Amino acid sequence: MAFSRILVPVGGIPADEQAIRLACQVARQDKAKITAIHVIEVQRNLPLNAEDAAQMERGESVLARAEQIAKAARGSLETELLQARVAGSALVDEAGERGIDLIIMGIPDRKPLGDFYLGATTLYVLKNAACRVWLCREGRREDQPAARKEK
Amino acid sequence: MKVIIVGCGRLGAHLARRLDHEGHDVTVIDRTSESFSRLGNDFQGKMVLGTGIDEDILRRAGIEGADAFIAVSNGDNTNAMAAEIAKLVFQVPRVVARLYDPVREDTYHTLGLMETVCPTIMGSNKIHDLVSGNGKAR
Amino acid sequence: MYIIIAGGGKVGYYLAKTLLHDEHEVLIIEKDKRKCDIISAELGGIVMRGDATDSIVMEEAGMSRADLAIAVTGDDEDNLMICQMAKKKFGIKRTISRINNPKNEHIFRLLGIDHTVSVTDLILAQIEREIPAHSLVHLLTLREAGVSFVEAQVPEQSPVIGKPLRALGVPGDCVIPLVIRNGKGIVPHGETVLLGGDEVVAVTTIEDESFLERLLGAK
Known part of the structure; x- marks a missing residue:
């Protein structure tokens, strides 16, 4: 099947790059449009429209980097900076409103306690998004021990 | 002195036995009957099965005419509510509640309806003093 | 908000x-x-x-x-x-x-x-409205004001039937602003005569409730 609208959530992590490059490949093949979204999660004790300059600056630079990666991969994308209480549900809502048919997310090879787990945002999107979802997990870095415990 | 104790855990049972030995008229309320075994065989006081936030249970425990009311169940919220009922509905002269959460304790202390005891802060202070050498050496 | x-x-x-x-x-x-x-x-x-x-x-x-x-x-x-x-x-x-x-x-x-x-x-209030256990149904109670809105149906053999309202000895703190007869509302006055099956809406002090219940109910 061909995709027409692709959403790439970007969190400013190394795994974003692979997801954007993959999105560009699919977009070229299917003539699809890509939207990269960065969500700023606003704490409950602040109103939703509270502006945190540092967070917004970081968000803008994450999106600028996404544009550069797309350009290097001979693609292009629209960007959007969102504020929400919870990133997962904001992404699912946005995907529904924009008629997205594929979400591509880069995820880290995360194991803070020596174990791998999916973050809350990724889990929420996997559980609740109506469209297809592809995950790109980053490769294991050499300096990190293997996740599986042997012996 | 006529005393009502809500909660027959370690603290409630210890207090109940102590006050009983001193010759006070003690009634203990707890939701589970097994808890009363902590009181031992020589306990002279009364035991009432039920929750400390039910007026009928409190009446059955003889709250009307009690001199003191002590809420030491394992739930802060139950203790706060039981103590408020004791004070506002039954006008018990001395009311004490145990609250583990320091913020809750501070809030209820400020309300001034009851005496409050926060084991978290007391324990933390004591241990802090012992560790930093301010505690009285034994 | x-x-x-x-x-x-x-x-x-x-x-x-x-x-x-x-x-x-x-x-x-x-x-x-x-x-x-x-x-x-x-x-x-x-x-x-x-x-x-x-x-x-x-x-x-x-x-x-x-x-x-x-x-x-x-x-x-x-x-x-x-x-x-x-x-x-x-x-x-x-x-x-x-x-x-x-x-x-x-x-x-x-x-x-x-x-x-x-x-x-x-x-419980809903049940009381559907299946009245007493002859008086509580519509609304304003506790601070000490006032209730109640409703009662006049039984077929009630002694109040055929008498004008002013002759019933309704307590002073009790007002009857509405009588519903065959589904139609009537604003009663002293000369209004109650019939069996009438629904009477009254505003009463909580103390006078039982008096009203005896007067109208007589069940």
Whole structure:
């Protein structure tokens, strides 16, 4: 099947790059449009429209980097900076409103306690998004021990 | 002195036995009957099965005419509510509640309806003093 | 308005849904992970997992900027704690509490919780309306004012039938503003004569209720 609208959530992590490059490949093949979204999660004790300059600056630079990666991969994308209480549900809502048919997310090879787990945002999107979802997990870095415990 | 104790855990049972030995008229309320075994065989006081936030249970425990009311169940919220009922509905002269959460304790202390005891802060202070050498050496 | 709902059971869930529809900012605080997952799948990121009676959770939830706190957990002691902390610690002006045990209603009132909703009482009132056990049905009670709105149907053999209202010896603190006869409302006056089957709506002091019941009811 061909995709027409692709959403790439970007969190400013190394795994974003692979997801954007993959999105560009699919977009070229299917003539699809890509939207990269960065969500700023606003704490409950602040109103939703509270502006945190540092967070917004970081968000803008994450999106600028996404544009550069797309350009290097001979693609292009629209960007959007969102504020929400919870990133997962904001992404699912946005995907529904924009008629997205594929979400591509880069995820880290995360194991803070020596174990791998999916973050809350990724889990929420996997559980609740109506469209297809592809995950790109980053490769294991050499300096990190293997996740599986042997012996 | 006529005393009502809500909660027959370690603290409630210890207090109940102590006050009983001193010759006070003690009634203990707890939701589970097994808890009363902590009181031992020589306990002279009364035991009432039920929750400390039910007026009928409190009446059955003889709250009307009690001199003191002590809420030491394992739930802060139950203790706060039981103590408020004791004070506002039954006008018990001395009311004490145990609250583990320091913020809750501070809030209820400020309300001034009851005496409050926060084991978290007391324990933390004591241990802090012992560790930093301010505690009285034994 | 920013409304915090403590308790994500059925009451909390439907309440949130309705309030969201009215375009309020809503947050549900719920302990149970499964309930949180269901709510966030249905209503989006409007749920926070935690113990709503815990001051740290309240702080994170932004209780101090809330306009209204509604406690609808299944435990009255928790609901009381939430409302009192919201008022005394976080300065929330308005709190509403669900009451599970109807006996707790007057305790909550003594403790200054502005509004309470007792589900058990609501259902009992509904039953009374459908299947009256007494001849007087309570429509509304204004406790502070000491006044009730009651309704009674005049039985076919009632001694009041055929007499004008002014001759019935209705107590001074009791007014009959409405009589419903065959589904039609009549505003009665002293000369109005009651018939069997009439529904009489009366405003009465709580003390005079039993007198009115005897007078009209005679069941």
